[in-house]
Amino acid sequence: MAGHQDVRPDATVTPDVAIEAQGLSKSFGEVRALDDVDLTVPAGIVYGLLGPNGAGKTTLVKVLTTLIQADSGSARVAGHDVEEDAAILRSRIGLAGQYAAVDENLTGFENLEMVGRLYHMGKGPSKERATQLLERFDLAEAGGRPVKTYSGGMRRRLDLAAALVARPPVLFLDEPTTGLDPRSRIGLWETIEARVEAGSTVLLTTQYLDEADRLADRVAVIDHGRVIAEGTPEELKDRIGGECIEVSLADGEAGEDAVAALGPLADGQPPRVEGRTVSLNVRGRTGLVVEAVRRLDAAGVGIEDIAVRRPTLDDVFLTLTGRAAEEAEEEQAA
Amino acid sequence: MSTASIRTATADTLVITRRNLLRIPRAPDLLIGFTVQPVMFVLLFVYVFGGAIQTPGYDYVDFLMPGIITQTIAFGGYLTAVGLNEDLRKGLMDRFRSLPMARSAVLAGRTMADVVMNMLATTLMLGVGYAIGFRFATSVPEILAGIAILLLFGYAFSWIFALMGLLSSSPESAGALGFLIVFPLTFVSSAFVPVESMPDGLQAFAEHNPFTIVVDAVRTLFLGPPADYAVWPAVAWSVGLVAVFAPLAVWRYRRASST
Numbered sequence: 001m002a003g004h005q006d007v008r009p010d011a012t013v014t015p016d017v018a019i020e021a022q023g024l025s026k027s028f029g030e031v032r033a034l035d036d037v038d039l040t041v042p043a044g045i046v047y048g049l050l051g052p053n054g055a056g057k058t059t060l061v062k063v064l065t066t067l068i069q070a071d072s073g074s075a076r077v078a079g080h081d082v083e084e085d086a087a088i089l090r091s092r093i094g095l096a097g098q099y100a101a102v103d104e105n106l107t108g109f110e111n112l113e114m115v116g117r118l119y120h121m122g123k124g125p126s127k128e129r130a131t132q133l134l135e136r137f138d139l140a141e142a143g144g145r146p147v148k149t150y151s152g153g154m155r156r157r158l159d160l161a162a163a164l165v166a167r168p169p170v171l172f173l174d175e176p177t178t179g180l181d182p183r184s185r186i187g188l189w190e191t192i193e194a195r196v197e198a199g200s201t202v203l204l205t206t207q208y209l210d211e212a213d214r215l216a217d218r219v220a221v222i223d224h225g226r227v228i229a230e231g232t233p234e235e236l237k238d239r240i241g242g243e244c245i246e247v248s249l250a251d252g253e254a255g256e257d258a259v260a261a262l263g264p265l266a267d268g269q270p271p272r273v274e275g276r277t278v279s280l281n282v283r284g285r286t287g288l289v290v291e292a293v294r295r296l297d298a299a300g301v302g303i304e305d306i307a308v309r310r311p312t313l314d315d316v317f318l319t320l321t322g323r324a325a326e327e328a329e330e331e332q333a334a
Numbered sequence: 335m336s337t338a339s340i341r342t343a344t345a346d347t348l349v350i351t352r353r354n355l356l357r358i359p360r361a362p363d364l365l366i367g368f369t370v371q372p373v374m375f376v377l378l379f380v381y382v383f384g385g386a387i388q389t390p391g392y393d394y395v396d397f398l399m400p401g402i403i404t405q406t407i408a409f410g411g412y413l414t415a416v417g418l419n420e421d422l423r424k425g426l427m428d429r430f431r432s433l434p435m436a437r438s439a440v441l442a443g444r445t446m447a448d449v450v451m452n453m454l455a456t457t458l459m460l461g462v463g464y465a466i467g468f469r470f471a472t473s474v475p476e477i478l479a480g481i482a483i484l485l486l487f488g489y490a491f492s493w494i495f496a497l498m499g500l501l502s503s504s505p506e507s508a509g510a511l512g513f514l515i516v517f518p519l520t521f522v523s524s525a526f527v528p529v530e531s532m533p534d535g536l537q538a539f540a541e542h543n544p545f546t547i548v549v550d551a552v553r554t555l556f557l558g559p560p561a562d563y564a565v566w567p568a569v570a571w572s573v574g575l576v577a578v579f580a581p582l583a584v585w586r587y588r589r590a591s592s593t
Contacts, residue, residue, distance in 0.1 A: 067432060090432060095428070097428055101428060103353065104424075105356070106353065106360075115429075115433065118430070118434075119433060119435075
């Protein structure tokens with residue numbers, strides 16, 4: 001079959017840099033979805049793109065997978081230019097989307113076989129690969145049933161399997177676990193980790209910061225179409241500095257008093273209240289917890305618990321964008 | 335285009351055609367739409383309306399079959415409108431566009447599947463027609479030419495429906511839009527009643543309606559005299575519609591994306 005030899009990853013051709021973008025911009029009418037985005041993704045890692053809905057993550061994935069063309073800038077994936085070598089590039093990538101992009105009226109097997117044929121793997125190898133993937137994704141029994149009888153988790157697994165049919169060296173996963181139950185999420189995470197161990201590069205977009213924390217070797221935070229921070233999760237946490245004190249209040253009404261009492265201790269952002277929990281970033285000075293307790297006591301605020309923790313990516317996101325990931329999401333939805 | 339890329343495009347088109355045909359038996363509502371419904375219409379027209387419609391020179395069942403097959407086949411493209419719109423909404427189009435397949439294959443495979451479905455519908459309807467008294471009165475080459483014209487006209491409508499499917503906001507509205515266009519066109523034509531029986535204004539429209547031109551050509555090829563119409567305008571209309579709507583649909587497909 002023509003092009004068959006093109007679909008296998010070939011170590012001698014796979015460059016050290018899996019994805020490289022320079023100055024990508026894309027507007028939809030008035031909206032600047034991508035604004036001068038630079039991105040370098042080394043081969044063989046999971047790279048997380050973080051950002052609220054509408055930040056430009058999906059647009060970036062669409063440009064990198066040749067679904068849309070950028071207004072300006074350039075990008076290479078697996079060594080191929082997204083515009084000039086689009087046809088070859090497509091044989092080197094796998095894409096699993098936000099929606100489970102599989103045909104509901106076909107069986108799981110027929111879906112995977114079709115994708116194999118469209119990668120020009122030939123009839124026999126396509127069938128073989130479909131059987132193999134169904135087994136690996138725990139879908140062997142369901143493989144003969146139309147997809148419309150599948151659960152949400154099964155569809156996602158099939159969608160991911162479809163992206164893996166041609167063993168692509170670069171994998172794009174656009175919010176792969178949105179709407180999944182916790183068990184299915186963990187299952188999917190394990191699959192992604194296994195792919196990377198096998199040598200693939202994964203670009204993952206997500207709104208779930210714990211997901212990025214668990215999976216990503218490096219992350220970029222995107223907001224309003226711009227990359228506003230980039231590095232390993234640890235680097236980003238260090239960058240916002242110090243640690244975080246979390247206080248559980250005895251009385252949910254006392255939030256404002258607690259913020260007033262703790263304000264002088266906070267580093268950068270003022271303390272945040274969420275339900276009965278007040279949290280504030282602090283910069284490593286010993287005795288801060290004791291001082292916090294003393295101040296709250298002086299202000300007459302009763303507490304149930306107080307703890308110090310390392311910042312999470314949620315804190316990073318909040319510090320960088322001025323809003324929590326979920327709030328930003330709601331804002332977009334409104 | 336190189337030979338290799340033509341071969342690739344053909345192979346990809348066949349994969350997509352097969353995919354669209356595999357879907358049919360699993361979507362019973364569509365299957366019924368293309369089997370039970372046309373048969374029901376044949377029986378309804380022959381036994382309910384037929385007695386009240388004067389078709390000088392023909393038995394009504396002979397007069398009706400070319401018309402009702404043309405209508406059914408024009409509606410065959412409905413599957414394309416609904417199918418493409420679903421692919422678009424559900425993100426399947428994005429998957430196809432990210433694969434190293436020929437860009438033309440998604441639309442070509444979709445419309446090709448309609449041709450196969452239309453062949454089945456035509457066979458079924460001719461079979462039912464035969465059972466209730468329809469008879470060809472011409473030679474085998476003429477009959478085959480008539481069937482070819484029907485399929486070609488259906489193919490043209492598949493491209494019109496393809497464009498509607500890509501432009502519509504939902505599969506339902508894509509289907510409704512198609513219905514709005516095809517329904518009046520088929521009824522204000524020679525498909526079910528002689529054009530001469532219509533009021534003047536309507537008659538002028540009906541005479542130039544491509545449905546009339548195609549139905550008359552097929553009647554000529556299936557029944558012979560008194561039907562004696564030119565066949566080439568039916569071919570010209572069909573080819574012309576493809577020439578206009580296929581590029582429009584392809585243009586729209588290139589720009590289309592799920593968001």
